Amino acid sequence: MATYSPDYVIERLERAVRTLVVDFDDPRTRLNHAIVHLIGLLPSDFPPHLQAMRAEIASKLERLSGREGHITYDNIRKMRKVAVSEVCELILDLYLELLAYRANSSGHRPG
16 A cells, blocks of 8 residues: 555655766765655555566665665665666666656656
8 A cells, every 4th residue: 555645756756866867976875865765665655567666676775785674875885886877777767667657647747
């Protein structure tokens, strides 16, 4: 069961994407700042076909030994650059897919 409205989830994802794009820090720090906007958004807050994508983001951020199940800057700092890029791309893809879903399900057009 969704905790938040679709518009709120989209707003949070948009903030995360903007942080990834416009922050002046290195990619790991930008990712760390972006995930602040995703904390609290569970897979169940997304349409069924996007829940696995949200869970994959969490899984990639929580998988390092010693901190499994928790997203910490230490986890992100230890990630390889390619893994950081993959997570950033997943966040962007999730945002775009959610916008498309909203547009298709309600006749609402982005932009």
